[in-house]
Amino acid sequence: MIYRILTVEDYPSYNALRGMALDVVPEAFGSTNQEEIPHRKNRFESNVTHQESFIMGAFDDEALVGMVGFLKLEKIKIQHKGIIWGMFVKPHIQGRGIGSKLMKNTLEKAAQINHLQQINLDVNAENQAAIRLYEKMGFIAFGREKNALFVNNKMYDTILMSKIIK
Template sequence: MRLDALVETPESFGSSYEEEHTLTLEDIREWIVPADDGAMFGVFADGALAGMVGVGRQRKLKMRHKAHIWSMYVTPAQRGRGFARLLMQAAIGHARTMRGVRQVQLSVTANNTAAVALYAGMGFAVYGHEPEALCVNGRLYDEALMALPLADG
């Protein structure tokens, strides 16, 4: 699914198919194994993985009060069924279990209006804008930086 996501919407991810297509199954297992309060969540439909999202605590000592959501993706055939919201709820819920975490952050391609609306509807607010954050096949994409405060961090 990760490779499909990188091919289908390369502007949505900081990584690329070219960087990840040679990863082995063991590499991927090590990458998604829960560590340092982090987790990967998946949603299944019709017996197949339909979406994924990751959440993890920032590693640097001075930033450990923040969690970051990454690799959010729902397959095209399963979009519009509420799976993105379920995945985000799982990631945010997990972040709330991380002792001392006061906010959850994410970045989203600024022109992805559906994703920006989903995140805003879940309480995320834009705190910054990075012009030309990604360059995909010679095209530049801006990113919106968004954060959700957690009341009981």
């Protein structure tokens, strides 16, 4: 498995994997394909060309099989914070350490960013696999939002987690 930052040329692979993620586990994400597709390419390009935001990918041969996004906040009062988003590993290869390696690489790269002090994320409260992975990587739960997501006629709480970098 090769782990590397996505570039503009990776858009077709990103589009396919992101589309799959939002279809297969809609309760794990705040976005829907329906709303996101018209803006996906622009957002992807602005993300991967931004100096301090990036998407880390796991490639099996040439195929993108897993990814996680890191977004550095920009406004002056919150520029010490970053956000993890869009974590997904293709279902048939989950549980083999790919998610952990994606997150480890992301944290290492984020730690090099000047002024970054903490990284936040939110996760569906029923998503034990992801919560355990994040805890293993040093994220600590600091809150629970009741009924944060309404997906397929069901309400889900989300757990808010944070990791202090420096």
